[in-house]
Amino acid sequence: MGDAIASSGTSGGFARGRRVASLAGAAPGDRVYRVVITAFALMIPALLLLIAVAIGVAAWPALSAAGLSFITSSEWNVQAGKFGAAPAIYGTLVSSFIALVLATPLALGVAIFLSEIAPKWLRQPVAFLVDLLAAIPSVVYGLWGIFFLVPMLRDHVVPFFRDTLHLGNTPLFSGPAYGPSMLAAGVILAIMALPYISAVTREVLIAVPRSQRDAALALGATKWEMIWDAVIPYARSGIIGGVILGLGRALGETMAVTMVIGNRPEISASLLAPGYTMASLIANEFTEATSDLHLSALMAVGAVLFVITLIVNGMARWLVWRVASGPKS
Amino acid sequence: MSALRRRKAGNVFMLGLTYVAAVLATLPLLFILFHLLQKGASTLTPDFFTNMPRPVGEAGGGMSNAIVGTLILIAIAAAIGLPVGIGAGLYLAEKRGGALAMTVRYLSDVLNGLPSIVLGIFAWQFLVRPFGNFSALAGGIALGAMMIPLVTRTTEEMIRLVPNSLREAALALGYPRWRTSMSVILRTALPGIVTGALVAVARIAGETAPLLFTAFGNQFWSTTLDEPIAALPLQIFAYAISPYDEWHKQAWAGALVLIVIVLIISLAARHATRARFGSAAD
Amino acid sequence: MVIKAPQEEAAREPCLTTRELSAYFGRSRVVSNVSIDFQDREVTAIIGPSGCGKSTLLRCLNRMHETLPGATTTGTVRLDGTDIYAPGADPIAVRRHVGMVFQRPTPFPTMSIRDNVAAGLKILGRGAPRGREAEGIVERALRHAGLWEEVKDRLDESAIALSGGQQQRLCIARALAIRPRVILLDEPTASLDPLSAQKVEELVYQLKQDIAVVIVTHNMQQAARVSDRTAFLLMGDLVEAAPTNTLFTAPSDPRTEAYITGRFG
Numbered sequence: 001m002g003d004a005i006a007s008s009g010t011s012g013g014f015a016r017g018r019r020v021a022s023l024a025g026a027a028p029g030d031r032v033y034r035v036v037i038t039a040f041a042l043m044i045p046a047l048l049l050l051i052a053v054a055i056g057v058a059a060w061p062a063l064s065a066a067g068l069s070f071i072t073s074s075e076w077n078v079q080a081g082k083f084g085a086a087p088a089i090y091g092t093l094v095s096s097f098i099a100l101v102l103a104t105p106l107a108l109g110v111a112i113f114l115s116e117i118a119p120k121w122l123r124q125p126v127a128f129l130v131d132l133l134a135a136i137p138s139v140v141y142g143l144w145g146i147f148f149l150v151p152m153l154r155d156h157v158v159p160f161f162r163d164t165l166h167l168g169n170t171p172l173f174s175g176p177a178y179g180p181s182m183l184a185a186g187v188i189l190a191i192m193a194l195p196y197i198s199a200v201t202r203e204v205l206i207a208v209p210r211s212q213r214d215a216a217l218a219l220g221a222t223k224w225e226m227i228w229d230a231v232i233p234y235a236r237s238g239i240i241g242g243v244i245l246g247l248g249r250a251l252g253e254t255m256a257v258t259m260v261i262g263n264r265p266e267i268s269a270s271l272l273a274p275g276y277t278m279a280s281l282i283a284n285e286f287t288e289a290t291s292d293l294h295l296s297a298l299m300a301v302g303a304v305l306f307v308i309t310l311i312v313n314g315m316a317r318w319l320v321w322r323v324a325s326g327p328k329s
Numbered sequence: 330m331s332a333l334r335r336r337k338a339g340n341v342f343m344l345g346l347t348y349v350a351a352v353l354a355t356l357p358l359l360f361i362l363f364h365l366l367q368k369g370a371s372t373l374t375p376d377f378f379t380n381m382p383r384p385v386g387e388a389g390g391g392m393s394n395a396i397v398g399t400l401i402l403i404a405i406a407a408a409i410g411l412p413v414g415i416g417a418g419l420y421l422a423e424k425r426g427g428a429l430a431m432t433v434r435y436l437s438d439v440l441n442g443l444p445s446i447v448l449g450i451f452a453w454q455f456l457v458r459p460f461g462n463f464s465a466l467a468g469g470i471a472l473g474a475m476m477i478p479l480v481t482r483t484t485e486e487m488i489r490l491v492p493n494s495l496r497e498a499a500l501a502l503g504y505p506r507w508r509t510s511m512s513v514i515l516r517t518a519l520p521g522i523v524t525g526a527l528v529a530v531a532r533i534a535g536e537t538a539p540l541l542f543t544a545f546g547n548q549f550w551s552t553t554l555d556e557p558i559a560a561l562p563l564q565i566f567a568y569a570i571s572p573y574d575e576w577h578k579q580a581w582a583g584a585l586v587l588i589v590i591v592l593i594i595s596l597a598a599r600h601a602t603r604a605r606f607g608s609a610a611d
Numbered sequence: 612m613v614i615k616a617p618q619e620e621a622a623r624e625p626c627l628t629t630r631e632l633s634a635y636f637g638r639s640r641v642v643s644n645v646s647i648d649f650q651d652r653e654v655t656a657i658i659g660p661s662g663c664g665k666s667t668l669l670r671c672l673n674r675m676h677e678t679l680p681g682a683t684t685t686g687t688v689r690l691d692g693t694d695i696y697a698p699g700a701d702p703i704a705v706r707r708h709v710g711m712v713f714q715r716p717t718p719f720p721t722m723s724i725r726d727n728v729a730a731g732l733k734i735l736g737r738g739a740p741r742g743r744e745a746e747g748i749v750e751r752a753l754r755h756a757g758l759w760e761e762v763k764d765r766l767d768e769s770a771i772a773l774s775g776g777q778q779q780r781l782c783i784a785r786a787l788a789i790r791p792r793v794i795l796l797d798e799p800t801a802s803l804d805p806l807s808a809q810k811v812e813e814l815v816y817q818l819k820q821d822i823a824v825v826i827v828t829h830n831m832q833q834a835a836r837v838s839d840r841t842a843f844l845l846m847g848d849l850v851e852a853a854p855t856n857t858l859f860t861a862p863s864d865p866r867t868e869a870y871i872t873g874r875f876g
């Protein structure tokens with residue numbers, strides 16, 4: 001048989017199909033497969049629901065005891081059983097705001113540089129270095145913050161603002177500068193948010209169609225005018241989405257902030273004063289919490305943080321999605 | 330004429346500013362790496378990898394328990410995050426626009442945006458509080474939950490890159506759907522999924538916040554899953570905020586090791602073989 | 612070209628028949644009430660302008676149509692007398708009897724040449740041929756597809772290193788390895804250079820020595836060269852099906868005539 005096959009160019013009847021007698025079959029494999037992947041997919045909503053319910057239930061005693069004063073009161077006194085999270089909420093918002101103010105122009109600059117200006121050979125390495133910022137663990141940022149950033153801000157940057165720029169009398173730069181401060185937290189968060197904002201911005205800039213650029217150049221615009229008047233407006237809501245995404249990251253950041261912010265539950269106008277954030281409040285007190293109400297209050301802080309990031313991320317996604325699905329309105 | 334000159338000067342100035350931005354943006358990374366090497370390298374002897382932490386006042390010592398603990402935590406997290414993430418990714422890629430798929434995709438993004446400390450208190454509530462003790466398992470599960478949305482997303486994206494013609498070819502050959510997914514689609518998307526999985530591992534390897542009240546940390550050698558376990562990030566944190574110079578040095582060395590681990594995983598992710606779809610691509 | 616006497620044709624039993632077959636995407640009907648017979652050991656060509664439903668009709672013959680979202684069929688398709696759409700019929704079993712090759716070659720990129728050919732065998736589980744037996748099947752399938760001499764020294768290399776024409780013949784070999792009763796070819800030469808296309812055409816002629824072949828093409832010369840019977844499809848309707856010679860020389864429907872003389876499409 002083997003010889004016959006080898007000698008003939010064709011099959012010698014090899015491929016002759018058998019007459020079909022039955023088409024029955026149906027192994028249960030596909031049904032099992034469908035059930036399994038659906039079950040895996042359902043784990044995501046289940047997990048989120050579990051998180052929301054667990055934290056909601058655990059937070060309830062503190063929330064119902066404090067009522068609205070939980071977010072308006074500044075008194076966080078464990079002994080007295082008073083839990084007002086306003087300083088932590090304030091600190092979270094302010095430190096993240098500082099981060100955005102510092103990181104946004106920088107990220108925009110880098111993204112423009114990488115998508116429009118840099119020579120080809122420079123793009124990859126610079127993009128790689130900036131992206132790498134996102135890979136550094138937050139505890140390492142914290143360590144670096146304690147031993148390098150905080151002393152540097154205290155010894156060089158703050159004197160520069162106070163003495164050289166004579167801003168010492170403004171509320172923002174008043175009071176003693178011990179080191180750990182809202183400013184330090186904002187700066188470290190800026191560094192951490194930078195890669196997220198610049199990555200999204202770079203993507204949306206690259207997605208701007210050629211025709212937008214050509215139209216501007218044809219009108220005699222300089223390269224910068226083309227970028228600023230044609231490219232950026234087209235990508236605007238995507239960029240805002242990236243910024244808000246960075247905000248989402250900054251709001252929930254825990255370790256680095258805990259290590260440099262000073263952890264004091266007070267509201268102060270000065271950037272040089274220590275502060276607190278919701279995440280660092282939880283990180284600091286959770287393992288030491290002994291009373292049920294204290295634990296519940298910390299869970300409630302987690303719940304507030306959960307809700308805030310939910311809103312912020314929802315907004316970011318909506319904006320990015322709007323750019324992806326067509327030009328800005 | 331002077332208006333034109335002013336515009337041109339503005340152009341040069343603003344373009345120059347973007348160069349400044351690029352330099353400023355890369356500076357922190359260079360600083361951090363420099364300080365890690367400067368302050369951590371001298372402590373990083375072979376002892377650091379083989380010795381246990383020593384009490385205050387005794388020089389030397391290492392983080393062997395924390396390094397092993399971190400590896401164990403990563404393993405637990407991967408054992409949870411990979412199957413769930415890949416399974417959910419398969420579902421999303423197959424069901425694309427279905428109502429449940431849209432919901433799951435959205436909620437996966439929500440989960441991804443959740444602060445890691447929130448996952449920490451969640452895991453504490455479910456896995457620590459009822460049992461009355463911290464455990465490696467609780468920490469690993471919290472990290473695993475963080476991995477799920479990351480793995481889900483890359484799996485879906487990579488599967489969508491596989492040309493539909495391959496799926497059709499397998500079905501036309503009499504492959505059942507599950508077999509088509511496993512032997513053809515998943516197999517073709519594998520390099521991309523491996524990259525995604527490694528990126529997810531790199532991201533959770535350095536996480537500290539979800540471990541604070543779950544794995545908790547441990548000064549002693551422990552590999553038991555239902556006991557507190559040491560972890561590199563926890564150890565770095567504890568040493569960094571301590572008042573002792575000796576411990577600060579240990580923290581820098583630990584951070585250097587952690588960064589190297591994360592960088593190795595990240596580089597491996599970049600170089601995981603790029604997916605080949607050959608001429609079958611549409 | 613072999614032309615069969617009408618009486619001989621009538622005496623033979625078709626191995627694949629459709630009756631009142633319609634195919635839908637959601638509400639829209641893209642194949643309407645097609646009744647046609649496909650004879651064993653003959654090549655049937657399906658021609659018609661682009662978008663007229665040729666591929667869809669073909670995909671109804673091995674239940675591939677229903678794998679697309681919203682796709683449904685009505686009517687019957689019988690394979691050796693067995694209804695492939697009967698409630699007890701398993702689409703997987705159907706597809707193993709009715710093989711299919713697509714317009715663009717679809718080798719599995721992660722598999723070697725050998726594994727590509729054996730891909731349909733591997734999924735048989737316990738009953739899968741192994742070792743020498745599997746080797747033998749791979750060799751015979753490749754020989755049958757006229758590819759053996761070209762690839763016998765590199766069976767373990769990746770299939771995507773092959774040229775487009777070789778890939779297409781590899782896909783035919785892959786379909787043949789599971790010994791189908793019918794093979795469906797959907798514009799198998801449309802993405803190939805003329806020389807590769809010619810090789811595939813020669814292969815089609817070999818294939819009909821053993822099995823029924825259904826080939827979709829929008830190249831009328833190709834239909835005339837390779838097929839015994841030709842069916843003309845227009846906007847989902849089967850206008851005319853006849854021996855190829857008859858259809859091209861004496862079409863009975865004016866629309867067929869208009870099409871083959873190039874007046875539209």
Ligand SMILES: Nc1ncnc2c1ncn2[C@@H]1O[C@H](COP(=O)(O)OP(=O)(O)O)[C@@H](O)[C@H]1O
Nearest residue numbers: 636641659660661662663664665666667668679
């Ligand atoms: N996946 C699909 N969903 C909806 N309509 C389709 C789909 N595929 C094809 N069609 C429509 O069905 C008709 C027939 O398509 P097809 O069978 O591919 O034609 P042909 O192969 O003759 O070019 C066309 O009008 C086409 O637009």
Ligand SMILES: [Mg+2]
Nearest residue numbers: 665666667797
């Ligand atoms: Mg077609």
